[in-house]
Amino acid sequence: SDLSSLGDVRGKRVLVRSDLNVPLDGTTITDDGRIRASVPTIRSLVDAGARVAVVAHLGRPKGAPDPAYSLRPVAARLSELLGAPVAFATDTVGESARQTVDALGDGEVAVLENVRFNAGETSKDEAERGAFADQLAELADAFVSDGFGVVHRKQASVYDVAQRLPHAMGGLVAKEIDVLRRLTVDPARPYVVVLGGSKVSDKLGVIDNLLGKADKLLIGGGMVFTFLKAQGHEVGKSLLEEDQLDVCRSYLTRAQESGVEIVLPTDIVVDTTFPSAGTEPHPTVVPSSEIPADSLGLDIGPESGAAFAAALEGAKTVFWNGPMGVFEVDAFADGTRAVAQALTAIDGLSVVGGGDSAAAVRKLGFDEAAFGHISTGGGASLEYLEGKELPGITVLED
Numbered sequence: 001s002d003l004s005s006l007g008d009v010r011g012k013r014v015l016v017r018s019d020l021n022v023p024l025d026g027t028t029i030t031d032d033g034r035i036r037a038s039v040p041t042i043r044s045l046v047d048a049g050a051r052v053a054v055v056a057h058l059g060r061p062k063g064a065p066d067p068a069y070s071l072r073p074v075a076a077r078l079s080e081l082l083g084a085p086v087a088f089a090t091d092t093v094g095e096s097a098r099q100t101v102d103a104l105g106d107g108e109v110a111v112l113e114n115v116r117f118n119a120g121e122t123s124k125d126e127a128e129r130g131a132f133a134d135q136l137a138e139l140a141d142a143f144v145s146d147g148f149g150v151v152h153r154k155q156a157s158v159y160d161v162a163q164r165l166p167h168a169m170g171g172l173v174a175k176e177i178d179v180l181r182r183l184t185v186d187p188a189r190p191y192v193v194v195l196g197g198s199k200v201s202d203k204l205g206v207i208d209n210l211l212g213k214a215d216k217l218l219i220g221g222g223m224v225f226t227f228l229k230a231q232g233h234e235v236g237k238s239l240l241e242e243d244q245l246d247v248c249r250s251y252l253t254r255a256q257e258s259g260v261e262i263v264l265p266t267d268i269v270v271d272t273t274f275p276s277a278g279t280e281p282h283p284t285v286v287p288s289s290e291i292p293a294d295s296l297g298l299d300i301g302p303e304s305g306a307a308f309a310a311a312l313e314g315a316k317t318v319f320w321n322g323p324m325g326v327f328e329v330d331a332f333a334d335g336t337r338a339v340a341q342a343l344t345a346i347d348g349l350s351v352v353g354g355g356d357s358a359a360a361v362r363k364l365g366f367d368e369a370a371f372g373h374i375s376t377g378g379g380a381s382l383e384y385l386e387g388k389e390l391p392g393i394t395v396l397e398d
């Protein structure tokens with residue numbers, strides 16, 4: 001059900017769910033990747049003469065207006081990228097939203113204020129969510145689902161509203177699903193997966209599922225310390241999820257039994273404190289089996305970066321989710337850089353998944369075109385790879 005399934009949209013009010021959840025420093029957007037990724041669908045609706053109302057969330061406000069999470073700066077950036085004015089409604093379904101949408105001419109665009117300022121959006125209570133979805137649906141004649149990063153959320157603007165309006169899948173969601181399918185159905189081999197980020201507990205489902213599919217699993221980032229500890233090493237003050245130690249042990253055993261190679265870092269960059277603004281970092285490289293008690297691991301070391309790059313060489317399919325270290329700080333960015341660099345040399349399908357890794361490759365100055373695909377979805381792409389149903393997709397198929 002692509003956009004054409006909606007027929008002629010000229011003069012119609014089309015509600016587009018985009019994922020505009022970008023990192024902000026105050027009101028400054030530090031990575032606009034998701035906004036840029038949202039432009040093609042919006043533009044094609046504009047070109048078709050639709051009156052486009054974009055609905056999106058920013059951060060996790062508590063179901064009430066919170067100026068720190070306003071989408072106003074995002075609307076301004078969208079306007080720059082579209083090269084056209086973008087109206088902004090100061091609420092999502094109230095007076096301002098109604099007036100703003102009513103005032104749209106054919107081919108004009110408005111952004112509605114953060115949908116999560118409304119308790120109904122994320123409510124677990126179907127009736128409450130449904131009542132809010134009714135209000136959203138009143139604003140439009142049709143709905144386009146294009147916020148890939150939120151399709152794993154059963155929320156009013158993602159799920160319930162699609163049941164209330166003629167709907168279609170936007171081009172971004174279609175493209176993301178197509179790429180992820182290639183990672184799960186008959187992936188070209190060797191298939192190497194690189195996982196990082198802070199928490200093992202976020203990645204359990206994916207590891208579980210990929211242990212049967214990938215040839216190699218490279219692990220870095222904050223989550224690696226639970227694996228190192230599971231192997232019997234001391235990890236000092238590093239991030240550790242005690243309650244996942246047994247699970248990590250079982251993965252190491254299962255990998256051995258099934259012939260999947262799990263590659264863990266042999267050296268780690270440590271410091272005695274987590275880097276903070278205004279303090280000088282003191283990066284020290286130590287063997288991963290000798291992390292001092294007063295230190296915490298903040299990146300994989302140079303030997304490991306080279307080993308990960310070597311393990312990626314010749315891969316035909318690669319999925320990477322999660323940075324290898326605290327890449328925001330130069331002293332702890334080399335591990336993430338080494339992985340990104342290795343991915344640019346892949347002759348096959350390389351997919352960078354997850355907001356953090358996507359932001360990392362851009363922050364480190366890599367050309368996006370050097371990667372096969374940079375996904376806009378973090379949790380969404382992981383849940384797809386776990387084999388879970390994505391409510392925002394199934395609702396479009398029903």
Ligand code: 3PG
Nearest residue numbers: 019021060149150378379
């Ligand atoms: C994301 O950042 O992964 C998406 O925008 C979803 O945000 P959420 O995890 O707050 O639902």
